[in-house]
Amino acid sequence: MKSIVLSGVVAALLVFSGCSSKEPAVDTQAANSAQATTEVQAPATETVSSENSVVDSSTNSVSMTADEIQSKLPTVYFAFDKYNITPDMQARIDAAAELGKEDVAKSLNVKLEGNCDEWGSDEYNFALGLKRANAVKKALVADGIDASRISMVSYGKSNPVCTEHTKECWAKNRRVNFKLLP
Amino acid sequence: MKIILSLLMLFSLMFADDATIQVIKKVDTLPTIAVEDASTDYDDTFRLRFFKSIIADLNVLSIFNVDRHHQLALFDDSDVNVADKDMAYVLRYKLEQDDNNALAVSIKLFNNDNVVFSKNYKVPKSDVYMFVSHAIAYDLNEFMGQPSVAWMKRKVIFSRVVKPKESEIVLADYTLSYRHVVLKGGLNLFPKWANKEQTAFYFTSLSGAKPTLKYVNIKNGNVKTILSSDGMLVCSDVSEDGKHLLLTMAPHGQPDIYNYNVQTHKYKRLTTYSGIDVNGQFMGKNKIVFISSRLGYPNLFSKRLDTNEVEQMVYYGNSNVACSVHGNYVVYTARETSNEFSQNTFNLQLISTNTDYIRRLTATGVNQFPRFSRDGDAILFIKNYKGQSAIGVIRLKYNKNYLFPLRFGKVQSLDW
Numbered sequence: 001m002k003s004i005v006l007s008g009v010v011a012a013l014l015v016f017s018g019c020s021s022k023e024p025a026v027d028t029q030a031a032n033s034a035q036a037t038t039e040v041q042a043p044a045t046e047t048v049s050s051e052n053s054v055v056d057s058s059t060n061s062v063s064m065t066a067d068e069i070q071s072k073l074p075t076v077y078f079a080f081d082k083y084n085i086t087p088d089m090q091a092r093i094d095a096a097a098e099l100g101k102e103d104v105a106k107s108l109n110v111k112l113e114g115n116c117d118e119w120g121s122d123e124y125n126f127a128l129g130l131k132r133a134n135a136v137k138k139a140l141v142a143d144g145i146d147a148s149r150i151s152m153v154s155y156g157k158s159n160p161v162c163t164e165h166t167k168e169c170w171a172k173n174r175r176v177n178f179k180l181l182p
Numbered sequence: 183m184k185i186i187l188s189l190l191m192l193f194s195l196m197f198a199d200d201a202t203i204q205v206i207k208k209v210d211t212l213p214t215i216a217v218e219d220a221s222t223d224y225d226d227t228f229r230l231r232f233f234k235s236i237i238a239d240l241n242v243l244s245i246f247n248v249d250r251h252h253q254l255a256l257f258d259d260s261d262v263n264v265a266d267k268d269m270a271y272v273l274r275y276k277l278e279q280d281d282n283n284a285l286a287v288s289i290k291l292f293n294n295d296n297v298v299f300s301k302n303y304k305v306p307k308s309d310v311y312m313f314v315s316h317a318i319a320y321d322l323n324e325f326m327g328q329p330s331v332a333w334m335k336r337k338v339i340f341s342r343v344v345k346p347k348e349s350e351i352v353l354a355d356y357t358l359s360y361r362h363v364v365l366k367g368g369l370n371l372f373p374k375w376a377n378k379e380q381t382a383f384y385f386t387s388l389s390g391a392k393p394t395l396k397y398v399n400i401k402n403g404n405v406k407t408i409l410s411s412d413g414m415l416v417c418s419d420v421s422e423d424g425k426h427l428l429l430t431m432a433p434h435g436q437p438d439i440y441n442y443n444v445q446t447h448k449y450k451r452l453t454t455y456s457g458i459d460v461n462g463q464f465m466g467k468n469k470i471v472f473i474s475s476r477l478g479y480p481n482l483f484s485k486r487l488d489t490n491e492v493e494q495m496v497y498y499g500n501s502n503v504a505c506s507v508h509g510n511y512v513v514y515t516a517r518e519t520s521n522e523f524s525q526n527t528f529n530l531q532l533i534s535t536n537t538d539y540i541r542r543l544t545a546t547g548v549n550q551f552p553r554f555s556r557d558g559d560a561i562l563f564i565k566n567y568k569g570q571s572a573i574g575v576i577r578l579k580y581n582k583n584y585l586f587p588l589r590f591g592k593v594q595s596l597d598w
Contacts, residue, residue, distance in 0.1 A: 127430065
């Protein structure tokens with residue numbers, strides 16, 4: 001009987017004998033704190049000049065018209081966790097495609113910027129923003145816009161137009177913006 | 183009877199080494215430790231800050247029952263304070279400022295009134311005191327013969343959005359109390375360590391015409407362009423040897439996972455599903471784990487690289503949106519509510535490819551960005567709860583979570 005009890009105790013101890021005994025990989029580089037601190041040096045700060053900031057004076061009239069077109073381009077909104085285009089948003093894209101066929105717009109390209117609300121992991125959100133931009137791109141191509149004029153970028157949740165934690169605010173952030181490029 | 187006992191033994195051996203089993207009752211009581219401050223320099227604010235840091239680190243070790251009283255002492259006294267006579271261990275330290283403003287720290291560890299361990303530390307500036315605190319905790323852990331906590335001395339790299347389309351990439355210690363901005367200007371996201379030594383990192387720049395993956399050498403500040411893609415480009419994982427990257431990119435508007443060879447500069451598409459495939463993580467040399475929307479909601483899948491066999495990994499949760507892999511273990515973020523109009527709850531769960539168990543690691547709030555330490559001993563994550571943000575450390579072996587409050591903007595992505 002004693003041996004049975006003892007065996008039981010041994011078995012129970014084995015059950016509770018901890019979980020992981022994986023061999024740790026020791027980082028020798030970070031072996032002393034002084035070294036860790038000396039490694040923290042500031043690399044050169046990367047400064048990126050803002051694109052399209054220079055406008056050639058000879059194209060002033062086109063740029064004015066382009067500005068007008070830019071101001072008329074719509075924002076396309078999406079439902080929570082979705083990237084399909086609803087009928088009311090399809091009408092907005094159709095209107096944008098008509099603007100894209102104007103003579104002055106034919107030489108311009110468009111960048112579709114996909115955006116998301118604050119929910120979800122960032123990588124998945126970036127993909128969701130991209131799928132939204134891609135859905136708009138497909139709709140524009142179906143409306144007769146040349147695919148080569150369209151580029152896309154997803155900003156995930158890093159480009160919010162509204163930062164409050166409300167459903168109205170989240171809805172405003174689930175969007176695709178049109179940005180004209182020369 | 184022998185058969186039953188043998189089965190019992192076999193059962194216990196099978197699960198003795200499984201981190202997905204949660205140990206909810208620990209038989210041993212932890213040895214007590216008190217901390218005595220014998221500093222002669224610096225003001226009370228700084229002394230208290232250092233004291234709090236060392237208490238937090240000792241707690242995270244999970245091998246002591248830590249007394250939180252800030253006690254003063256003389257460094258050269260041979261006896262511990264009367265109040266600490268019953269303590270199994272007493273850590274006494276002295277902060278000193280030398281002529282060059284460097285911070286020097288001396289420590290002694292007492293056990294039964296005998297000094298059993300002592301060491302001196304020095305850092306060039308007092309504002310990096312937390313690295314000394316982490317180093318002391320690391321050394322005490324080694325002295326006590328416990329599994330290594332080398333991750334305590336590793337650096338965390340993270341990005342934070344400071345305003346729309348503008349972000350910073352920041353280096354920090356594991357508690358994020360030390361922060362040093364290494365890259366600012368433009369929108370630079372998804373930093374990822376490029377090697378074990380943490381001497382370089384990758385990041386995505388969204389400031390140019392196309393999303394571009396860049397490489398920064400921290401030692402000399404050189405920035406190198408790796409490649410660009412329309413739509414999106416994220417470095418999700420770096421292989422153990424640093425020679426392969428798992429990228430999520432969309433050269434044709436379709437987010438998929440690609441394996442990029444750092445030496446040949448060639449890449450191979452690994453997923454072809456028409457929805458969303460992201461967040462690829464290496465699992466050994468022949469398998470990846472990733473997030474896919476192929477069931478209509480985001481969930482975890484694995485893919486063998488030789489046979490292309492895809493397997494669903496999780497059958498729980500409405501939406502499993504991010505993961506990190508170590509060995510056979512996968513920690514992932516599960517959205518437990520799918521209500522657009524309420525506060526969503528995101529919890530961390532741990533699974534193993536060897537068992538069917540799911541271990542729930544957090545219970546409240548929005549818990550994101552889980553990252554295994556390199557040795558798999560700990561998991562780092564960001565917790566948002568009731569309007570407050572914190573960085574959390576989970577010690578899997580000890581079933582303990584520790585939170586350090588964050589007092590700055592939201593973290594966009596982090597790597598450890």
